[in-house]
Structure formats: C-alpha cells, structure tokens
Amino acid sequence: MANIALVDDDKNILESVTMLMEQEGYHVRSFSDPAAALTALTTTPPDIAILDIKMPRMDGLELLRRLRQGAPDLPVIFLTSKDEEIDELMGLNAGADDYVRKPFSQRLLLERVRAVLRRAEAKSAPPQPGEQKKEALVRGKLALDPQRHECTWDGKPVRLTVTEFLILQALAQRPGFVKSRDSLMDAAYDDQVYVDDRTIDSHIKRLRKKFKVVADDFDAIETLYGVGYRYKE
Amino acid sequence: MPHFSALTWRILALNALALLILIGGVIGVQSSGRGLVEERLAGIQQQAAIVASVLGKYAVDNQSQALNADLTELLLRELIAPTRLRARIYLPNGHQLADTRLLLPRGVVEVEPLPPLDPWNRFKTWALRIYDGVMGVRPFSQLPSYSEGGEDGRIYQEVNAAMNGETSSAERVDSQNRLVLSVGVPIRGVLLQFGELLVTTEGGDIDDILRQERFTLFEVFLVAFGVMLLSSLYLARTIAEPVRRLAAAADQVRSGSGGRDVIPGFPERNDEIGDLADSLKEMTAALYNRIGAIERFAADVAHELKNPLTSLASAMEMIVRAPDEAARQKLLVLARADVKRIDRLITDISDASRLDAELSREARTEIELSHLLKVIVDIYDVTDHGRGVVVVLKDELPAGSKVMGHDERLGQVFRNLIDNAISFSPDRSQVVITAQKHHAFARITVEDSGPGIPADNLESIFERFYTERPGETFGKNSGLGLSIARQITQNAGGRIWAENRVSREPGKASGGARFVVELPVVAQ
Numbered sequence: 001m002a003n004i005a006l007v008d009d010d011k012n013i014l015e016s017v018t019m020l021m022e023q024e025g026y027h028v029r030s031f032s033d034p035a036a037a038l039t040a041l042t043t044t045p046p047d048i049a050i051l052d053i054k055m056p057r058m059d060g061l062e063l064l065r066r067l068r069q070g071a072p073d074l075p076v077i078f079l080t081s082k083d084e085e086i087d088e089l090m091g092l093n094a095g096a097d098d099y100v101r102k103p104f105s106q107r108l109l110l111e112r113v114r115a116v117l118r119r120a121e122a123k124s125a126p127p128q129p130g131e132q133k134k135e136a137l138v139r140g141k142l143a144l145d146p147q148r149h150e151c152t153w154d155g156k157p158v159r160l161t162v163t164e165f166l167i168l169q170a171l172a173q174r175p176g177f178v179k180s181r182d183s184l185m186d187a188a189y190d191d192q193v194y195v196d197d198r199t200i201d202s203h204i205k206r207l208r209k210k211f212k213v214v215a216d217d218f219d220a221i222e223t224l225y226g227v228g229y230r231y232k233e
Numbered sequence: 234m235p236h237f238s239a240l241t242w243r244i245l246a247l248n249a250l251a252l253l254i255l256i257g258g259v260i261g262v263q264s265s266g267r268g269l270v271e272e273r274l275a276g277i278q279q280q281a282a283i284v285a286s287v288l289g290k291y292a293v294d295n296q297s298q299a300l301n302a303d304l305t306e307l308l309l310r311e312l313i314a315p316t317r318l319r320a321r322i323y324l325p326n327g328h329q330l331a332d333t334r335l336l337l338p339r340g341v342v343e344v345e346p347l348p349p350l351d352p353w354n355r356f357k358t359w360a361l362r363i364y365d366g367v368m369g370v371r372p373f374s375q376l377p378s379y380s381e382g383g384e385d386g387r388i389y390q391e392v393n394a395a396m397n398g399e400t401s402s403a404e405r406v407d408s409q410n411r412l413v414l415s416v417g418v419p420i421r422g423v424l425l426q427f428g429e430l431l432v433t434t435e436g437g438d439i440d441d442i443l444r445q446e447r448f449t450l451f452e453v454f455l456v457a458f459g460v461m462l463l464s465s466l467y468l469a470r471t472i473a474e475p476v477r478r479l480a481a482a483a484d485q486v487r488s489g490s491g492g493r494d495v496i497p498g499f500p501e502r503n504d505e506i507g508d509l510a511d512s513l514k515e516m517t518a519a520l521y522n523r524i525g526a527i528e529r530f531a532a533d534v535a536h537e538l539k540n541p542l543t544s545l546a547s548a549m550e551m552i553v554r555a556p557d558e559a560a561r562q563k564l565l566v567l568a569r570a571d572v573k574r575i576d577r578l579i580t581d582i583s584d585a586s587r588l589d590a591e592l593s594r595e596a597r598t599e600i601e602l603s604h605l606l607k608v609i610v611d612i613y614d615v616t617d618h619g620r621g622v623v624v625v626l627k628d629e630l631p632a633g634s635k636v637m638g639h640d641e642r643l644g645q646v647f648r649n650l651i652d653n654a655i656s657f658s659p660d661r662s663q664v665v666i667t668a669q670k671h672h673a674f675a676r677i678t679v680e681d682s683g684p685g686i687p688a689d690n691l692e693s694i695f696e697r698f699y700t701e702r703p704g705e706t707f708g709k710n711s712g713l714g715l716s717i718a719r720q721i722t723q724n725a726g727g728r729i730w731a732e733n734r735v736s737r738e739p740g741k742a743s744g745g746a747r748f749v750v751e752l753p754v755v756a757q
Binding site for chain 1: 555
C-alpha cells in the first residue's frame with residue numbers, strides 16, 4: 001500500500017486522520033512540525049503528501065517547494081481553510097494536485113487521495129492504447145483523459161486539480177445541457193455535506209482562468225445565472 | 234436666484250451688513266448737511282457784510298443821505314453777478330429798493346420749474362424722491378417754508394433784525410422743498426442806517442451740492458458693493474465649496490458607495506480647509522484600516538475555528554468506524570479536547586474583539602505598578618499548577634511609581650505573559666518577574682527557563698493566532714494572548730517585545746525566553 005505523509009500543526013487533526021488512513025491500509029507518517037517533515041521526507045519521499053497550508057515558521061507552500069526539489073513529481077493534496085489560500089495556491093502554480101477545504105469529510109479526503117494516487121500511477125505506467133481510446137473524452141479542442149486525469153486544449157496541456165477535472169468532465173460529457181451547481185457538486189464531491197454553492201463558482205472561475213492561459217478566447221463554459229453552468233456545443 | 238449654499242448666503246449677508254453699516258454711518262454723519270450749510274452761511278454772511286459796507290459807502294446819495302437806486306443797482310450787479318446769490322435791498326422802512334433777480338441780465342425772471350407732466354418724468358421724479366429719501370438728501374423738510382416777500386421786506390425776520398441793526402440768518406425751504414439760506418445785514422453809514430441787504434441762495438443750490446456728494450457716495454457704495462459681492466463669492470467658493478465637497482464625500486463614505494479615495498484633497502491649501510481635508514482623509518483611512526482589520530480578524534477567526542472543527546468532524550466520523558474500543562476512547566478524548574478548544578477560542582475571540590472598544594471607551598487611570606504586580610503574583614503563589622513552577626517577583630521600582638492604563642487590562646498583560654512563561658517552563662523551575670526603572674519607563678521582564686524562542690519568530694509570536702507549542706501544551710492556547718498583551722501595552726503608551734536569555738549551558742542556544750514590557754512612568 002501507498003506511503004502517505006501528513007503534515008499539519010494541529011495535532012488533533014493528525015491523530016484522527018492518521019487513524020483513518022491506517023485503517024484504510026495506508027502507511028502514514030505524520031508531522032506537526034514542517035521542518036521535521038522536510039528532513040524526514042527528503043530522506044524517504046512518500047507516495048503522496050497531505051499538507052496543511054497555514055503552519056508556523058514554514059507554510060505548506062514553502063514545504064512543497066522544498067520537497068519538490070528532491071522529488072519533482074511528488075503528488076500533493078493541500079488542506080486549506082481560506083479561499084485566499086486557494087487563490088494563492090493556484091496563482092503560484094505551486095503544482096498542487098488537489099486541495100481539500102477544512103473542515104472536510106474523511107470520505108472526501110480518502111477519495112481525493114485515491115484519485116491523485118491513481119493519476120500518479122497512470123502517469124508512471126506505460127500507456128495502454130486500447131483502453132485509453134475508449135475512455136478519452138474529446139469535445140472540439142478539449143480532450144480529457146479520465147484515467148490519468150489529464151486535460152489538453154488544442155493539444156496544449158492544462159494542469160487541473162482532480163476536483164476541477166471532475167467538474168469539467170461532468171460538463172463536457174453532455175454539451176448544451178445545463179448542469180446545476182448541485183449536480184456539479186455531486187460529480188466532484190460525491191455526497192460531501194460541507195460544500196456550499198459558492199465553492200462550485202470559484203472552481204469554475206479557476207477553470208476558466210487556467211484555460212485562458214492557453215487560449216485567450218476560451219469561452220466553452222457558459223454561466224446561466226441562477227441555474228448553473230453548461231458546456232457550449 | 235442662483236443656488237448658493239447657506240454658508241455663501243451668510244457670508245454675503247454679513248459682508249453686506251458691514252458695508253451697509255459703514256455707508257449708513259457716513260450718510261448719518263453727513264445727512265444733516267450741517268457742515269455744508271454752516272460753511273455756506275458763513276460765506277454768505279461775509280459776502281453780505283462786504284456788499285453792505287460797499288453799498289453804505291458808495292451807493293449813498295450825499296445830499297439825501299439815502300441809498301441812490303441807480304448806484305445801488307449798479308454796484309449790486311457788479312458785486313453779486315459773479316456769485317450764485319440773490320440780493321435784495323430794502324429801505325429802512327422795509328420797502329424793497331432793488332432785487333438782483335430783476336437786474337441780472339441772465340436771470341431776468343427766475344422761472345420756477347413746474348412739476349413735469351409726462352409719466353416718464355413723473356416716474357423719474359418719484360424715483361429721485363425715493364433715492365433722495367433713502368440717501369437722506371432732503372433733510373430740510375422740517376424747516377419753515379420760504380415765500381416771496383414782494384415789495385415789503387418785513388415778512389423776513391432777518392430784514393426786521395437788520396432794521397434793528399443786527400445781522401442774522403435763516404434757513405427755509407421753498408415750495409419744492411429745496412433749501413434756501415438767507416442772511417440779513419444792515420447797510421450803514423457812519424451815523425445812519427440806509428437800509429437792509431438780504432442775501433439768499435437760489436433754491437436747489439445747496440441741495441444740488443448735497444445730492445452731488447451723496448451721488449458720489451452712492452457710486453462708491455455701488456463699487457464697494459460689487460467688490461464685496463465678488464470677494465464674498467470668492468470667499469464662499471474657497472470655504473463653502475470645499476466644505477460642501479468634503480461633506481458630500483463624507484456622505485459617500487458613510488453610505489459606503491465611495492471607496493477609500495473619495496475624500497477630495499486640497500494639497501495646495503495650507504489653511505484650515507486643507508487641514509480639514511487631510512484630517513478627513515486620515516480619518517477615512519483609519520476607518521478603512523479598522524474595517525480591514527475587522528475583516529481580517531473575521532477571516533482569521535473563521536480560519537482558526539476550522540482547525541478544531543475539522544479535528545472534531547474527523548474524530549466523529551472515525552468513532553463510527555473505529556477498529557476497537559481503545560481507538561474509540563482515544564477519539565472521544567480528542568473530540569472532547571476539540572470542543573474545549575473551540576470554546577476557549579470563542580471566549581478569547583470575543584474577549585479580543587471587545588478589547589479595542591473597551592480600551593477606547595474606558596478612561597485610563599494612574600496605576601501603582603508595584604501593587605498591581607504584587608497582587609497578580611500573589612494569586613499565582615496560591616494556585617497549584619501541578620508542575621511545581623514558582624513565580625518570583627523582584628520589585629526594584631522606586632516606591633509609588635505609577636503608570637497610566639486600565640488596571641484590569643494591564644493585569645491581563647502580565648497574567649498572559651506569566652501564563653505563557655509557565656506553560657513553557659520545565660517542571661519545578663522558576664518564572665522570574667523583575668520590575669525596574671529604566672529612564673522614563675518602568676521596565677517589567679518576565680523570564681522562564683524554557684526552550685526559548687526561535688530567533689526569526691521573536692516578532693511573529695505577537696501576531697494574532699500565532700501558535701507554536703511543543704508537546705502536551707498543544708491546544709491549551711488560542712494564539713491571542715501575546716497579541717492582546719501587545720495591544721494593551723501599546724494603548725498604554727508602552728511597548729512589548731521578546732528576546733532570548735543568554736544560555737549558561739554551553740551548546741544550548743537559549744537560556745529561556747524573556748518578555749519585556751516598558752510603560753511610561755507618570756509619577757513617583
């Protein structure tokens with residue numbers, strides 16, 4: 001089973017999350033001090049790191065930057081409690097694979113860990129052409145590879161978090177059909193109870209931003225005020 | 234009517250009032266026309282005296298010892314013609330001998346002007362009358378009226394007086410209310426009185442001079458009024474207009490429709506208006522800073538509450554699927570601790586958010602520092618922490634040293650620092666509090682023998698919600714204590730900082746933490 005590194009200055013969170021992950025069969029190393037985590041994880045890199053953002057002395061972003069120096073492909077999920085932190089995370093293009101908002105449900109965290117690990121495995125595994133073709137989703141310039149959680153626009157790669165990928169996939173599966181925020185939430189979060197409507201809005205905002213970087217005129221995601229979102233046919 | 238602000242109107246009204254008082258005063262002083270009349274009378278008297286003496290000498294028929302009519306007329310014509318006066322000569326019995334009005338070629342018959350008839354002229358007359366009334370040109374209406382005496386001069390009291398050898402004068406108004414001055418002088422020889430000379434001004438003569446003066450005054454008034462109007466408007470523009478703009482901007486700030494920069498600046502103005510604008514700008518900035526601080530505080534609070542909430546949620550979920558009873562018990566302990574943390578956070582947060590308001594509301598008083606410290610340390614002496622940490626007070630302050638502050642709040646500063654020191658202290662160690670005078674300040678240090686503070690965190694530990702705690706003290710602190718201590722200290726005009734004690738053991742970076750509070754001493 002995979003090796004998980006968990007870094008959060010809140011020791012109580014460490015305890016219950018560690019218990020959960022261990023019960024799921026993962027091997028967990030937890031740290032409340034980012035400096036200690038850096039030392040230990042540089043020596044033996046984990047398969048995935050779950051990092052809190054706001055920590056004294058060294059925040060999660062800094063820790064990731066330093067960890068990536070030794071292990072550039074290290075998959076990372078951030079724990080955040082502020083929208084501003086997410087903006088910072090995305091703005092810096094720190095290369096987070098996903099983030100989970102505090103307070104989170106254990107089930108969501110587990111799903112994200114599995115999704116990110118799957119993506120990492122798919123990347124390192126040799127491609128299996130037959131299978132990939134069957135699952136790949138192509139809508140005009142957009143191409144989604146659900147196996148690897150990879151996305152391209154006009155051939156250019158767009159780096160999406162798992163959540164963003166799931167939302168985009170739900171939209172692109174049925175172009176022209178309106179998806180309500182609720183249904184998008186179900187697609188991305190399953191039955192996560194803590195997420196509010198605005199969360200979807202900010203995900204969509206970030207999605208558009210990421211596509212605008214590779215294509216100025218990106219307008220494939222339409223807002224239908226008061227109803228939801230739709231992928232343009 | 235142009236739309237002026239109330240202030241503009243007031244400035245205009247006050248300036249106009251000042252001008253009116255000035256003009257009114259000048260008119261008041263001049264209105265009687267007394268000076269002019271007296272001056273004129275004196276002149277006429279002099280002239281009359283000269284004319285009378287000349288007549289008495291050269292117009293007398295030597296044989297009859299009476300005035301010779303021809304000579305009299307001749308001399309009168311010569312003497313009176315250059316003046317604008319009318320002279321009449323009466324015989325001693327009061328019978329008129331000569332009248333220049335009948336002699337002088339250019340005014341053979343004086344035509345009294347009749348009131349004009351056409352409406353325009355009538356209007357002009359009325360307007361003039363009103364103007365005269367307002368400007369006080371006609372102050373003579375209460376004088377006796379003048380009438381033509383015809384052949385008999387005795388209807389004039391001056392002539393009568395002159396018949397008795399006296400010189401006298403009179404002021405009258407004619408049918409058109411114009412001033413007529415007259416002077417009666419006896420015409421005398423060495424022994425005899427030959428007759429009387431009556432010299433009168435022509436009607437309207439004096440009035441014209443007065444009106445001319447008044448008109449000049451009126452012109453001055455008009456010019457002054459115009460200048461006043463312009464200067465008032467300028468003044469209003471430089472006062473009322475900026476004030477109006479500032480008020481409008483302040484309204485915008487109040488209604489929240491403006492941003493931080495809606496207050497207009499007047500950087501070119503070094504006066505009160507400029508100061509007012511600057512002050513308003515600063516006030517708005519302070520307001521926005523405070524709003525920003527509240528916003529950040531709210532965000533921080535939400536953020537801080539989410540950690541124990543996350544832990545609690547996680548523990549709750551985990552309890553359901555806990556593998557065994559031991560794990561379940563452990564999770565229950567966690568959950569309970571999280572509930573406590575949330576409670577402590579909420580208490581401290583509400584405390585901290587009240588602090589600002591309390592500090593600005595409550596008046597600061599003089600506090601005797603030694604007494605305050607002793608009371609606090611005494612409480613720690615009788616409190617058992619179960620770890621044998623002793624709090625020691627070394628008070629070296631001069632007796633009666635006082636500082637300004639809120640005693641309850643200053644006490645909180647020291648309690649927070651002592652609590653903090655105890656929590657980092659090893660078991661059975663000392664927390665030492667030292668109070669000393671340092672220049673104009675009382676310097677209070679709180680020292681522990683704990684692990685000390687990492688050098689790059691000496692400042693950030695005073696930030697709100699900064700918590701970094703080793704081992705089992707985790708979760709017993711909200712991260713607000715030091716930030717609250719700093720806020721109170723700064724409010725009391727002092728400062729607070731942290732440093733590390735020099736280690737006595739070789740190889741150890743710190744001999745413990747030292748927190749220093751400096752408060753200005755106001756009295757001893």
